[in-house]
Amino acid sequence: MRKNIVFLVLFISMNAVADAGVPEMKGENGYVEPFRMFGNLYYVGDKWVSSYAVETSSGLVIIDTLDFPFSKWIPANLKKLGLNDKKVTHIFVTHGHSDHVGGAEFLQSLYGSKVIMSEKALELAKEQALKSKGKAVFLPPVVGSYAEDSSNIVVGDTEFKFYITPGHTEGDLSIDFFVEDKGKQYRAFVVGGHGANFQKPGLAKQFMASMARIKKIATQSPAVTVNLSNHPHKNNLFSNRGISAKYKTINPFISQENFSQFIEQQEESATEEVKEELKSSGSTNANNSMQPTADASAD
Numbered sequence: 001m002r003k004n005i006v007f008l009v010l011f012i013s014m015n016a017v018a019d020a021g022v023p024e025m026k027g028e029n030g031y032v033e034p035f036r037m038f039g040n041l042y043y044v045g046d047k048w049v050s051s052y053a054v055e056t057s058s059g060l061v062i063i064d065t066l067d068f069p070f071s072k073w074i075p076a077n078l079k080k081l082g083l084n085d086k087k088v089t090h091i092f093v094t095h096g097h098s099d100h101v102g103g104a105e106f107l108q109s110l111y112g113s114k115v116i117m118s119e120k121a122l123e124l125a126k127e128q129a130l131k132s133k134g135k136a137v138f139l140p141p142v143v144g145s146y147a148e149d150s151s152n153i154v155v156g157d158t159e160f161k162f163y164i165t166p167g168h169t170e171g172d173l174s175i176d177f178f179v180e181d182k183g184k185q186y187r188a189f190v191v192g193g194h195g196a197n198f199q200k201p202g203l204a205k206q207f208m209a210s211m212a213r214i215k216k217i218a219t220q221s222p223a224v225t226v227n228l229s230n231h232p233h234k235n236n237l238f239s240n241r242g243i244s245a246k247y248k249t250i251n252p253f254i255s256q257e258n259f260s261q262f263i264e265q266q267e268e269s270a271t272e273e274v275k276e277e278l279k280s281s282g283s284t285n286a287n288n289s290m291q292p293t294a295d296a297s298a299d
C-alpha cells in the first residue's frame with residue numbers, strides 16, 4: 001500500500017514536471033488541433049505561426065518551432081498524431097525571429113536533434129533570445145553546421161535543398177523537397193521569410209530579388225505544388241483543412257496556383273510598401289525612409 005502511494009506521488013510529480021509551463025491548449029491562446037495534411041506531412045503549428053512535421057524513413061523533421069513557450073505544444077501535438085515514437089532527427093529554422101526559432105533549443109534538448117539554419121539567422125536568434133522576457137525567455141539553439149545557399153541534406157529517403165533568400169531578414173532559409181501523397185511525389189516549398197523588411201536598408205530590394213529567384217526555381221519541372229508558407233493564413237491552411245477532410249480526387253493542399261499566387265502577393269505588397277517608403281521619404285526627411293512599416297518584422 002505504502003509502495004503504491006509513493007508510486008502515485010512520484011507519478012503525479014513527474015507529470016507536473018512534464019506539464020510545467022505548457023500554455024493551456026485552447027483557442028484563445030492560439031492553439032489549434034494538429035492534423036495530418038496528407039501522406040507524410042503534418043501541421044503542428046498554432047493559429048498564427050506554422051510548424052510542420054515531415055516524416056522520413058529515418059524519423060521526423062520539424063520545420064520551425066513557434067514562439068516559446070507555445071513551442072511546448074509541439075511534443076504534445078506529435079503525441080496526438082501518434083508520432084511520439086518517431087525520432088526527431090532534424091529541426092529546420094526558416095529565420096531568426098522568435099516566432100520561428102523560439103522553441104528550437106527546447107526541442108533540440110528534448111530530442112537531441114540537429115538544428116539547421118543559416119549563420120545570419122543564428123546571429124538574429126541570439127539577439128532575439130537576449131531580448132526575450134518572462135515566460136517567453138528562450139535560448140538560441142546549438143547549430144553544428146550552417147545551411148549554405150544551394151546546399152542540401154538527405155534525411156532517410158528525403159532530400160532537402162536549401163536556398164538563402166534574404167529580404168524579410170538577412171538569413172531567410174527557403175526549403176525545397178518532395179512530399180508524398182497516396183504513393184505519388186509532390187514538390188513542396190517553404191519560403192524562408194514573408195514580407196519585405198524595411199528596418200534595414202537594402203533588405204526590401206533583396207526581398208524582391210529573392211522572390212524573383214524563388215519563382216524561377218519553383219517553376220522548374222516538376223513545379224512546386226505544395227505551398228508550405230511559414231504562417232498559416234498565407235497558404236489558406238485552415239480553410240484547406242476543412243476541404244481536405246472531404247476530398248476525393250483533388251487534394252486542396254496540392255496546388256501550383258496557391259504557390260504562385262502567394263509569391264505574387266508577396267511581390268505586390270512589397271512593391272506597394274517600397275512605393276510608400278519612397279513617398280514618405282520624399283515628403284519627410286530621408287532618415288525616416290527606413291522606418292518599419294506594417295508588421296513585416298513580426299512575421
Ligand SMILES: [Zn+2]
Pocket residue numbers: 095097168193194296297298299
Ligand atoms: Zn519573421
